Amino acid sequence: MKIPFLDLKAQYSSIKEEVNPAIQNILDNTSFILGKAVSEFETNFANALGVKCCSAVSSGTDGNHLVLWALGIKPGDEVIIPVDTFIATAWGATLCGAVPVFVDCHPQSYNLDPAKIEKAITKKTKAIVAVHLYGQPADMDAIKEIAAKHNLIVVEDCAQSHLAEYKNKKTGGLASAASFSFYPGKNLGAYGEGGAVTTNDEALGKKFKMMREHGSSEKYHHEIYGHNYRMEGIQGAVLNVKLKHLDKWTNERRRVAKKYNECLKGVEQITLPFEMPYAKHVYHLFVIQVKSNDKNNRSAKRDELQKFLEANGVSTGLHYPVPLHVQPCFNSLGYKKGDFPVAEQLAETCLSLPVFPELTDAQVEYVSDKIKEFYK
Ligand SMILES: *Cc1c(COP(=O)(O)O)cnc(C)c1O
Numbered sequence: 452m453k454i455p456f457l458d459l460k461a462q463y464s465s466i467k468e469e470v471n472p473a474i475q476n477i478l479d480n481t482s483f484i485l486g487k488a489v490s491e492f493e494t495n496f497a498n499a500l501g502v503k504c505c506s507a508v509s510s511g512t513d514g515n516h517l518v519l520w521a522l523g524i525k526p527g528d529e530v531i532i533p534v535d536t537f538i539a540t541a542w543g544a545t546l547c548g549a550v551p552v553f554v555d556c557h558p559q560s561y562n563l564d565p566a567k568i569e570k571a572i573t574k575k576t577k578a579i580v581a582v583h584l585y586g587q588p589a590d591m592d593a594i595k596e597i598a599a600k601h602n603l604i605v606v607e608d609c610a611q612s613h614l615a616e617y618k619n620k621k622t623g624g625l626a627s628a629a630s631f632s633f634y635p636g637k638n639l640g641a642y643g644e645g646g647a648v649t650t651n652d653e654a655l656g657k658k659f660k661m662m663r664e665h666g667s668s669e670k671y672h673h674e675i676y677g678h679n680y681r682m683e684g685i686q687g688a689v690l691n692v693k694l695k696h697l698d699k700w701t702n703e704r705r706r707v708a709k710k711y712n713e714c715l716k717g718v719e720q721i722t723l724p725f726e727m728p729y730a731k732h733v734y735h736l737f738v739i740q741v742k743s744n745d746k747n748n749r750s751a752k753r754d755e756l757q758k759f760l761e762a763n764g765v766s767t768g769l770h771y772p773v774p775l776h777v778q779p780c781f782n783s784l785g786y787k788k789g790d791f792p793v794a795e796q797l798a799e800t801c802l803s804l805p806v807f808p809e810l811t812d813a814q815v816e817y818v819s820d821k822i823k824e825f826y827k
Pocket of ligand 1: 515540
């Protein structure tokens with residue numbers, strides 16, 4: 452059996468009849484940048500999240516930057532970021548000229564560990580970026596309590612957490628502002644680059660709309676600094692179609708996760724993802740940890756399992772094999788191996804199994820059986 456890590460073709464063929472005319476409509480109207488489809492999507496996405504304002508932008512990375520930029524993060528400021536995330540979270544700070552300050556992740560949720568945040572706060576700290584990694588919300592109440600005590604802004608990186616919930620509230624409305632990615636492989640994916648920023652603060656929402664369009668609300672009149680962070684019309688049209696299916700697709704991801712948990716329960720050499728009591732996890736990724744007895748080569752067993760699965764037709768991924776503090780681009784920040792033990796262990800033992808809405812129970816059983824076979 453061949454099981455891809457992700458199957459975008461299966462999803463496209465299931466909505467072809469709906470999405471093709473929506474794209475054709477954009478071509479017929481030549482509304483290539485922003486336009487009606489994008490503004491409809493902004494309204495629909497804001498409603499789906501229960502937030503007041505949504506501005507569609509050109510990517511999640513651009514959204515990460517726009518959020519911090521609009522909130523006044525500037526050169527010399529420090530921004531607290533989980534060390535285990537995709538690099539784009541850190542670019543949000545560096546594009547403002549600010550310094551990313553890393554904090555280790557929680558051993559069960561894999562998100563920013565609230566107990567380790569205060570140590571990282573200095574006089575220069577201005578903001579905390581909470582990432583809802585793999586689709587599981589970070590512990591926002593604990594993070595916001597620390598932020599309030601030190602007068603810091605909190606923003607969310609929701610690139611992996613569309614429709615995820617923290618204490619029954621959707622991510623994207625849990626802090627001052629949030630950014631989403633619609634990269635094709637995300638839970639809600641465009642047919643190209645795309646992203647959105649959301650907030651419940653209407654003044655900030657207006658600012659986002661101006662800043663994504665060269666700092667203007669009227670053409671050629673530039674009131675504030677900005678950039679070209681606009682969404683394309685075709686992406687708005689595609690996202691409008693796909694948003695209607697997102698609830699169903701999210702439930703299917705949760706079904707896949709539940710099936711893996713049933714099939715793999717009791718395999719003591721692996722650690723399954725843990726859904727925190729406060730969280731509704733949307734399983735952008737289903738990440739297991741592969742235990743190893745070799746302290747000097749913790750990734751050996753994981754790499755062996757990955758090869759075994761590949762040889763049996765199962766594609767897997769690593770999210771993420773190198774934590775941010777040891778990325779060469781951040782050498783000048785002065786971190787070293789050993790600084791963040793939880794993230795470092797995760798990097799060496801993590802393995803992402805296939806998860807997408809169209810994955811069948813039989814396929815999940817096959818993957819699970821192969822894992823069990825590996826350990827026999
Ligand atoms: C994908 C991702 C981004 C970046 O989104 P793009 O749309 O690819 O620019 C940012 N943060 C996290 C956590 C991501 O997973």
